[in-house]
Amino acid sequence: MLKTIATLKEAGDITSINTLIPYAKTVGLESFMDDHGLVTVLRFRESNIGNYLINAIHGGGVGALLEHAGILHLLAETEAAVVPKIVNLSVDYLRPCLAADTFARGTVIKQGRRVANVRVVAWQDTPEKPVAAAHAHFLIGERSG
Amino acid sequence: MKPSGPLPELDNIKTVFEDIPHCKALGMQIIELRHGKGFMEVDYDKKMIGNPKTGVVHGGVITALLDTLCGVVVMSAVPENTPLATLDLRIDYLHPATPGDTIRASAECYKVTENVAFVRGLAYHDVAGDPIANCTGTFMLAATGFAPGRPRGKGKGKAAASAIAPREGGQPC
Numbered sequence: 001m002l003k004t005i006a007t008l009k010e011a012g013d014i015t016s017i018n019t020l021i022p023y024a025k026t027v028g029l030e031s032f033m034d035d036h037g038l039v040t041v042l043r044f045r046e047s048n049i050g051n052y053l054i055n056a057i058h059g060g061g062v063g064a065l066l067e068h069a070g071i072l073h074l075l076a077e078t079e080a081a082v083v084p085k086i087v088n089l090s091v092d093y094l095r096p097c098l099a100a101d102t103f104a105r106g107t108v109i110k111q112g113r114r115v116a117n118v119r120v121v122a123w124q125d126t127p128e129k130p131v132a133a134a135h136a137h138f139l140i141g142e143r144s145g
Numbered sequence: 146m147k148p149s150g151p152l153p154e155l156d157n158i159k160t161v162f163e164d165i166p167h168c169k170a171l172g173m174q175i176i177e178l179r180h181g182k183g184f185m186e187v188d189y190d191k192k193m194i195g196n197p198k199t200g201v202v203h204g205g206v207i208t209a210l211l212d213t214l215c216g217v218v219v220m221s222a223v224p225e226n227t228p229l230a231t232l233d234l235r236i237d238y239l240h241p242a243t244p245g246d247t248i249r250a251s252a253e254c255y256k257v258t259e260n261v262a263f264v265r266g267l268a269y270h271d272v273a274g275d276p277i278a279n280c281t282g283t284f285m286l287a288a289t290g291f292a293p294g295r296p297r298g299k300g301k302g303k304a305a306a307s308a309i310a311p312r313e314g315g316q317p318c
Contacts, residue, residue, distance in 0.1 A: 004198070022194040023203035026170075047170035050213075051317050058167035059231045059316045060212040064205020083196065086204050090235040093315025132316070 005075070005083050014038060014076040027061060029068050038076045040069035042102045055099040062122060063091045065104050066134040070118040073106030074138055078116065084138035087115065097131040100124050114141045146259050148286060150224030152180050158220050168213055171206060176249070181222035185214045186249040189242075200244035207248065207268050208236060211280045214252045216318040219262040219284045222254035227286050229318040232261070234282040242277050246270045252280075260286055285315060 008017050015031040015038075018024040028043030042048065042057070042065040050058025067089050074084045104122040111117075115137055122132045155178050162168060162175055171193065176184040187210050195203025212234055219229060242248055251273060252266030261283050268278040 020197050021203070022192050022197070023205060026192040027205065047166050049166040050168075052164060052166065054317055056317050058165070058209060058212070059216070059234065059318075060205065060209025061167055062316065063208035063212060063234065063236075064203065067204050067208065086238050088235065088237040089204070089208070090233065091208075092233045093231045095315070096230075096317050 009075050014072055017072060017075065023064075024068065027064065029065065031069075031072055037105065038069075038073055040065065040072055040104045040106075042104075044099055044101050049099070054096065057097040057099070057102060059091075059093060059097075062093070062097050062102065062132050063089065063134070065102055066091055066120045066122055066132060067136065069104035069122075070106050070120045070134070070136045070138065073118060073120070074108065074116055074140060077106075077108055078111055078140065080116075080140040082140065082142070084116065084140050087137040087139060089134055089136040091132055091134045093132050095129065095131045097122070097124065102131065103127075109135070111140070114139060114143060116140050147257055148224050148227060148259065150227075152223075153221065153225040155180070155221060158217060161220075162213070162217055165213070167209065171209060173210060173213060175217065178217065178221060181218060181255075182251075182253045183214055183218045183221065184249065184251050185210060185217070186247050188247050189245050194244075199241070201241045202244075202248070204236075204238060207238070207242065207278050208234070210248060210250050211236060211252065211266050211268055211278065212282070214250050215254075215264045215266055215280065215282045216284070218252045218254045218266075219264055220318065222257055223262060223286055229262075230285045231316045231318060232283040232285050233315070234280060236278050236280045238278050239276050242268075243270060248277065249273075257286070262286055284318065 106120045109117040193202040250268045256263040267276045
């Protein structure tokens with residue numbers, strides 16, 4: 001059977017969704033489960049560097065990680081019938097994001113019928129020292145009636 | 146008080162931009178740059194797809210394009226060699242990008258204060274009046290401990306700058 005995001009979600013295999021998304025492969029977005037739930041990773045790659053003087057990851061790459069982690073978190077944690085569609089994303093850059101893997105974890109702050117508000121935090125060494133954080137809104141359902 | 150000093154040569158900013166690995170990887174190009182205002186574009190490529198069902202590019206491509214352009218226009222609007230760090234970037238996604246079409250962006254740095262530069266931008270296909278995304282961002286100027294965002298001499302700035310440990314602010318530009 002052809003695997004789609006919907007069938008993988010149904011099977012509870014959220015981490016495999018990345019393999020279906022060309023952009024995830026291009027920049028190195030992967031996911032795994034730990035004791036607290038889903039973690040999404042932006043693997044370090046030379047091609048993700050945005051500042052070659054101090055080897056910092058491109059801010060857009062960090063933004064992409066936060067957005068992607070938010071989508072996957074919603075797929076993992078909610079009954080959303082559709083792939084969440086981003087409405088907006090506000091990224092706060094807290095510390096330099098240097099040449100290493102970057103991890104992100106989402107929290108659903110509020111889930112309505114049509115829209116969800118998600119907070120995502122990214123870190124490198126330890127979650128206690130976040131490198132960036134975002135809040136985002138996603139459409140997760142159709143308007144009824 | 147606004148930072149003072151001569152504004153950078155626009156060609157120097159373009160040279161710095163052309164060496165950024167992530168921008169090269171996605172194929173971003175500066176189309177036009179003036180002090181405080183700029184235009185960029187990125188051609189559609191299958192490797193950017195975020196929705197395999199529709200072929201629409203991942204939001205990350207638009208985020209990276211707008212983040213880059215906002216950094217470039219701030220760099221062009223503040224005195225030469227001012228270290229910059231992105232504080233925040235907010236993006237509203239107004240409608241999905243059309244698969245196959247080039248994504249363009251415009252941005253302007255509309256206010257520079259002593260510590261912070263403010264910037265706004267749009268992403269669109271053919272007409273800015275029908276935007277794909279709208280963004281606003283703020284950048285910290287002369288963030289303590291940051292390496293400058295551009296080389297001071299051919300090659301030699303690299304080693305010196307990497308020895309400086311960033312301490313304050315957000316993501317260095």
